[in-house]
Amino acid sequence: MRGFLRRVRPERMATQLGLLFVIALLTSSVIAAVWLQNVGALIHPLSRSHVLSVLATAVETTRRMPPEAAAAFLADVSDAATRLWVADTADVPAFEMRPEERAAARDLLARAGLRDGTPIFMQLERVTGDHARAFFLSPAGWAPLRLRTSIQLPSGDWLNAIQHPSGGYEWQRILAYSLPVSTLPVLLVVLFSIYRVVRPIKRLAQHAERFSRGETVPPLAVAGPLEARELTASFNTMQQRIARHMHTRTRMLAAISHDLNTPITALRLQVELMTPSDARDDMLESLNELRYMVNETLAFVRGDAVVEATSMVSLNALVDDLLRRYTLMGKPVRWAHAEPVQCQCRPVALKRALTNLIDNALHYGGDASVSLMLEASQAIVLEVLDHGPGIAPEMLEQVFEPFVQGRGQNDRAQRHAGLGSGAPRGVEPDDDAPRGIAPSGVAPIAVAPHGVAASSVAPITGAPNSVAPGGLEPSAVAPHDTPGLGLGLAIARSNIHAHGGELTLENRPPAGLCAVIRLPPGGIRT
Numbered sequence: 001m002r003g004f005l006r007r008v009r010p011e012r013m014a015t016q017l018g019l020l021f022v023i024a025l026l027t028s029s030v031i032a033a034v035w036l037q038n039v040g041a042l043i044h045p046l047s048r049s050h051v052l053s054v055l056a057t058a059v060e061t062t063r064r065m066p067p068e069a070a071a072a073f074l075a076d077v078s079d080a081a082t083r084l085w086v087a088d089t090a091d092v093p094a095f096e097m098r099p100e101e102r103a104a105a106r107d108l109l110a111r112a113g114l115r116d117g118t119p120i121f122m123q124l125e126r127v128t129g130d131h132a133r134a135f136f137l138s139p140a141g142w143a144p145l146r147l148r149t150s151i152q153l154p155s156g157d158w159l160n161a162i163q164h165p166s167g168g169y170e171w172q173r174i175l176a177y178s179l180p181v182s183t184l185p186v187l188l189v190v191l192f193s194i195y196r197v198v199r200p201i202k203r204l205a206q207h208a209e210r211f212s213r214g215e216t217v218p219p220l221a222v223a224g225p226l227e228a229r230e231l232t233a234s235f236n237t238m239q240q241r242i243a244r245h246m247h248t249r250t251r252m253l254a255a256i257s258h259d260l261n262t263p264i265t266a267l268r269l270q271v272e273l274m275t276p277s278d279a280r281d282d283m284l285e286s287l288n289e290l291r292y293m294v295n296e297t298l299a300f301v302r303g304d305a306v307v308e309a310t311s312m313v314s315l316n317a318l319v320d321d322l323l324r325r326y327t328l329m330g331k332p333v334r335w336a337h338a339e340p341v342q343c344q345c346r347p348v349a350l351k352r353a354l355t356n357l358i359d360n361a362l363h364y365g366g367d368a369s370v371s372l373m374l375e376a377s378q379a380i381v382l383e384v385l386d387h388g389p390g391i392a393p394e395m396l397e398q399v400f401e402p403f404v405q406g407r408g409q410n411d412r413a414q415r416h417a418g419l420g421s422g423a424p425r426g427v428e429p430d431d432d433a434p435r436g437i438a439p440s441g442v443a444p445i446a447v448a449p450h451g452v453a454a455s456s457v458a459p460i461t462g463a464p465n466s467v468a469p470g471g472l473e474p475s476a477v478a479p480h481d482t483p484g485l486g487l488g489l490a491i492a493r494s495n496i497h498a499h500g501g502e503l504t505l506e507n508r509p510p511a512g513l514c515a516v517i518r519l520p521p522g523g524i525r526t
Contacts, residue, residue: 014191014198021190025183042100042124042132042145047166051147052104055161056111058084059151062159083162090150091160092121100124108151119152127164200228204235209500211239215310253298260294296487308346315341315372315380322351323370326358332367333358341372343380343519345499353492353503354384357515360488361386365512378521380501388512396505400493403486 010016043051058077062070067086074084097105105120114120124132124147130140149161200223207217219236222229268287274280319335326333354370361368365386373381391399398404489503492515496503501519508514 012198013201014194017194017198018187018191021187022183025179025186029179038133042167043147044166048104051163051165052108052111054082054084054163055108055149055151055159058161059112059114059153059159062086062153062157067155067157081164085160086153086157087160088157090119090121090152090158091162092123092148092150094119094121095123097122098124104147108149112151114151119150121150123148196224197228200224200232204232208235211242216243257294257298260298261291264291264294308349310344310346312342312344313347315343315345315382318347318351319354319370319372319382322354322358326362326368331362333362334367334369336369336371338372339374341374341380345519346495349495349498353495353517354382356488356492357384357517361388361513361515364388375518380517380519380521382517382519384515384517385508386512386514390507390509390513391505393507396507399505400489400503401486402490 010019041048054077058074061073065073071086074086078084101122101124104124105122108114108120108122109116109118124145126132126134126140126143127146128140128143130143132145134140134143145165145167147161147163147165149159149163151159151161153159200220204220207220210217217239219239220232222232222236224232264287268284268291271280271283271287274283316338323333323335358368358370361384365388367387369383369385371383371385373383375381493503496517496519499519501517504516504518506514506516
């Protein structure tokens, strides 16, 4: 029962409040009807007066006229609603009358001028024979009323009558009139009030969702009830504090980039002036590796602070553009073309995530197959599948942590390590593992004025520059043949989370590892 109620219960606050109000109105109407049915007058006052007047007239007539003339008169005045006749016996047997029946009998005695103690029996019931105060929602409660009366005349005969008075509360008419007239205006006022309460909360939820995705949103207008205004003002304050913190962090990272790359560049200049030798080449290689480590670490930390504008793009075109570079390089990358899919996203961030996953698949799986599809829920699914050995099930989630690497080439092959894959952090790499060098397409971070990102300054070295896949910044691309710092998968998942999606890894025998990206329908919700 609880599960059924959970399924049929509306989700929106406005719908819930409106439904509760309608239920409250209906419940109050039912309570009022039940109370009146058990306590209120059963016969309408005008109908009661008419019924008693007819009976008093009939009594007076039968007392003054001969029996034959009285019988003819009673037959003439009888109709479908009233039947009068004189008989030797009472039609209503003697019984203990109810309060409303005793009150009607007393009024009849006074109207007819009969002496106190004259036998009168009045029985109010439904035409079905049920109790007059039957529950109004039952079939008997909706049946018309019937009043049966027996009055003993001075001659000893009995004047019997069957009448059909109008009920005091005809619920069909009352509810048909009162519910629309009383409920609709009040419901409109309540819905307007609910709208004033819910609208600021809904707007706040939308802005909070956008802000959580890293978008820059203007402060919300403070409007609505006091509680809604206080909530909106608190959100605006929180947003300003977080933005100020992020700005401070960005400036700090720019300063760190400058401070770290200044001695590295100075050392490189000194080493390049040395006489060519194996030691000189080894030091240059170590400096390149150190510079690459600094660049990747700062890029990962800075990723949360850099805000890219969202736009509606074609994912098919985005993937085509990204894979064109791999095709020109002769890399075994396959692309299963799909139906056109539009997505609200950050193109560069999404390309960077796909680049890390494809490079990972190529390095440790030997190939990569990219597919795009829509689920029944209209969620967007991107998959990058390779034919490598996969990784151990217990490592499927751990490899997303920053700085998780493999121990060596054999261990990497077994665990599908690489950019963001491998052994737990803190495990030292194998001594025989090849050293990482800065890729030709990675622009080194050079010396820049204090407070300016050093990556914006042209490199000092003569390393050739190339274009990263899909228009990415060169610093976002890791070398294909060099073990990274264990940041690739962490960066990819961070970028996908910023889109409101999820990135998971799955072993799919007989193939290898599959990276599955799931984005919400339509992409980032704004």
